Structure formats: C-alpha cells, structure tokens
Amino acid sequence: MSKILTIGAHGGIGRLFCQKAEEAGLSIRAMVRIEEQQAHFEAQGIEAVLGDLEAEFSHAFEGCDQVVFTAGSGGSTGGDKTLLVDLYGAIRSIRESEERGVGHFVMVSALRVEKPLEAPPAMRHYMVAKLLADQHLFESTLRSTILRPGRLTNQAGSGRVRTKTEGQGSEISRENVADCIVEALRHPSASNRVVDLLDGDVPIEKVFAGG
Numbered sequence: 070m071s072k073i074l075t076i077g078a079h080g081g082i083g084r085l086f087c088q089k090a091e092e093a094g095l096s097i098r099a100m101v102r103i104e105e106q107q108a109h110f111e112a113q114g115i116e117a118v119l120g121d122l123e124a125e126f127s128h129a130f131e132g133c134d135q136v137v138f139t140a141g142s143g144g145s146t147g148g149d150k151t152l153l154v155d156l157y158g159a160i161r162s163i164r165e166s167e168e169r170g171v172g173h174f175v176m177v178s179a180l181r182v183e184k185p186l187e188a189p190p191a192m193r194h195y196m197v198a199k200l201l202a203d204q205h206l207f208e209s210t211l212r213s214t215i216l217r218p219g220r221l222t223n224q225a226g227s228g229r230v231r232t233k234t235e236g237q238g239s240e241i242s243r244e245n246v247a248d249c250i251v252e253a254l255r256h257p258s259a260s261n262r263v264v265d266l267l268d269g270d271v272p273i274e275k276v277f278a279g280g
C-alpha cells in the first residue's frame with residue numbers, strides 16, 4: 070500500500086489533511102517536530118515520526134512513495150526561517166524524495182509566487198522562497214503536483230474551488246486545500262501539474278479527476 074509522508078503535518082492544513090486522509094483510508098506518516106504532536110497523531114491511529122527541516126529528517130522518508138509538503142515558517146518568524154524552512158527545507162525534501170525514488174510529490178505553494186515583485190514588500194522574500202522551491206521541484210525528476218492557494222482562512226470547507234484567478238475573492242479555506250491534497254494524491258497527474266486554488270464553485274473531485 071502506498072505510504073504518504075506529510076511534512077508540516079501539525080500545521081493548519083496539515084492537521085486537516087491528515088484527518089481526512091486517515092478517514093479516506095490513505096496510509097500516512099505525519100512528520101512533526103515535538104513529542105506531544107507525535108502523541109496527538111498516534112492517539113488518532115496515525116503513524117507519526119519526529120523530524121525537523123532544519124536538522125536531520127531523512128529517516129522520515131523510509132518506505133514512503135508519496136510526499137506532501139505543507140510546512141512553512143509562518144508569519145511570526147524572520148526571513149532567516151523563510152530561507153531555512155520554506156526554501157532550503159523544501160529543496161532538501163525534494164532531493165531526498167528523488168534519492169528515495171518517491172513517485173509523486175505534492176507541494177503546497179502559494180498563489181502568484183511567479184510574480185514576487187508584485188507582492189507587498191514584506192511578502193516578497195517569502196514569494197521568492199516559494200517560487201524557487203517550486204522551480205526546484207519542477208526541474209527535479211519527480212512527478213509533482215504544485216498547489217497554489219490564495220490567502221488561507223479557517224472557514225469550513227465548501228468542497229468547491231476555482232482554479233482561475235479572475236473574479237471575486239482571493240481566499241481559500243484550509244479545509245478546501247486539505248481536500249484538494251487528498252484528491253491530488255488519489256489522481257496523481259501524468260506529468261507535473263500546477264493548480265491555482267481559490268474558494269469557488271467547481272467540485273474538488275472534478276478539478277483533479279482527470280489526473
């Protein structure tokens with residue numbers, strides 16, 4: 070059975086994704102930084118392993134054939150962590166996946182990373198980090214799905230999104246993103262795929278059904 074390593078498993082999207090993946094019968098391994106978080110997952114019957122993107126974490130990949138990267142240094146840390154986690158942590162995860170022969174890598178990126186200079190000044194370094202991580206993935210030997218959500222909210226998921234950025238709204242719920250990850254894993258694209266994501270009207274299954 071396919072085993073999916075989830076990096077950033079205890080984050081807002083990560084927790085929702087792990088719960089949904091478990092309910093959907095997918096076999097996952099949650100990578101977390103502290104023992105309390107490991108216990109949280111194990112109490113739900115989800116395998117969990119300790120690993121830090123700023124240290125050694127290659128052991129977490131053992132036996133996994135798909136990887137979800139939804140880690141991030143967050144807005145309350147400095148640019149140093151953006152470099153170490155969002156950029157270098159992502160690149161190291163991609164390299165490790167290549168070495169291990171991982172079959173599919175799902176990256177949670179961000180909307181409009183391809184135009185970092187159009188972002189508000191305080192966000193530009195973050196956008197550059199995400200863009201370079203995406204480019205590294207795209208140029209790797211891995212089959213990949215890059216999800217680029219807009220501003221994340223904690224609204225309940227609607228199960229419906231849009232993949233075109235024209236129109237009203239620049240947000241998407243974390244729950245909708247978590248559902249998109251599940252569908253992307255169920256329907257790995259035949260080649261590399263980049264999907265912009267906002268809350269919308271299209272059922273999530275329909276977006277990913279074609280692979």
Ligand SMILES: NC(=O)c1ccc[n+]([C@@H]2O[C@H](COP(=O)([O-])OP(=O)(O)OC[C@H]3O[C@@H](n4cnc5c(N)ncnc54)[C@H](OP(=O)(O)O)[C@@H]3O)[C@@H](O)[C@H]2O)c1
Nearest residue numbers: 077079080081082102121122123140141178179219220221
């Ligand atoms: N916020 C937005 O509006 C927005 C928009 C588009 C895309 N995104 C992207 O969406 C993704 C997930 O968002 P979210 O709201 O779920 O984020 P989140 O709640 O901040 O979760 C991020 C997770 O990354 C983990 N992490 C941080 N540093 C780590 C390290 N050194 N090693 C291992 N794990 C580490 C954190 O671990 P701890 O639990 O131990 O802190 C946390 O569980 C991020 O990649 C973010 O860049 C965000």
